[in-house]
Amino acid sequence: MEEIAADPSHPRYASLLMRHRLEAAAKRGMLADSAMIAHGRGEAFDYLLGERTTASARTAAGEAMHRLSRAKRPVLSLNGNVAALAADDMLRLAARLSCPVEINIFYRTPERMTAILGYIEERKKALHLDVLVLGDAPDATIPGLKGPRAACHKEGILDSDVILVPLEDGDRCKALVAMGKTVIVIDLNPLSRSAQQASITVVDELSRALSTMLSWNEEDVRPAYDHQATLNDAHKAMLEGLNNA
Numbered sequence: 001m002e003e004i005a006a007d008p009s010h011p012r013y014a015s016l017l018m019r020h021r022l023e024a025a026a027k028r029g030m031l032a033d034s035a036m037i038a039h040g041r042g043e044a045f046d047y048l049l050g051e052r053t054t055a056s057a058r059t060a061a062g063e064a065m066h067r068l069s070r071a072k073r074p075v076l077s078l079n080g081n082v083a084a085l086a087a088d089d090m091l092r093l094a095a096r097l098s099c100p101v102e103i104n105i106f107y108r109t110p111e112r113m114t115a116i117l118g119y120i121e122e123r124k125k126a127l128h129l130d131v132l133v134l135g136d137a138p139d140a141t142i143p144g145l146k147g148p149r150a151a152c153h154k155e156g157i158l159d160s161d162v163i164l165v166p167l168e169d170g171d172r173c174k175a176l177v178a179m180g181k182t183v184i185v186i187d188l189n190p191l192s193r194s195a196q197q198a199s200i201t202v203v204d205e206l207s208r209a210l211s212t213m214l215s216w217n218e219e220d221v222r223p224a225y226d227h228q229a230t231l232n233d234a235h236k237a238m239l240e241g242l243n244n245a
């Protein structure tokens, strides 16, 4: 999915590359019909943020890694957009944490599940990573959620204690928190229900957030994480972006 006509020196290369990945994933049948709308909303918030990783997002990413690396049963959840935009880094993170990834999509159809699972297996093989990929045979449901979006694996999401759910839907985030899990969200919209309800929210673009998480070290300084202060800081950074425009 990496072939793209734009030159890496183009000022909007990172953005063009993400769009290209989504286009390619759409052709493979991996995406929900509303995937592009969700991405466009994210892009708008990223514009306000100045397309950069703020200090508070870096602190949140560090806290996320601290919790994931100390978890008894961590799990990384992937939906269609996450698989399209950042399959490789999600697999690298899972390998580093020795934990499973679980494909868990909101608009669940057998066709989309097959397309996403096939792509993840392809990337896993290309990267030579030993990661358990779940999602193909759900045997449990997330309490409090109705319909196919509740389906999950007992050995993955159901029994996890710390879960990373990038670009998550608000209801599912709420249901996971209600199960007593530490829920880590990556979301560019600090006003979203997921961002508000999560235990830890990294307000940053997915690929930047994952790159910060992958470069985290156990020895890194760990400033105190304050959830509300993190969200307030993101609002402030976006307002400053508007005021300085």
Ligand code: PTJ
Pocket: 031, 032, 034, 035, 037, 038, 039, 040, 041, 042, 043, 045, 079, 080, 081, 085, 104, 105, 106, 107, 108, 167, 168, 169, 170, 186, 187, 188, 189, 192, 204, 205, 206, 207
């Ligand atoms: O594959 P499925 O069926 O699970 O569906 C996935 C989507 C993303 C379509 C679905 O979960 C959805 O509709 O999500 P929402 O409710 O639009 O929420 C997505 C959130 O992610 C929004 O708050 C966006 O601002 C944010 N977002 C979008 N792209 C990025 C992002 N945050 C960080 N990085 C991005 N690249």
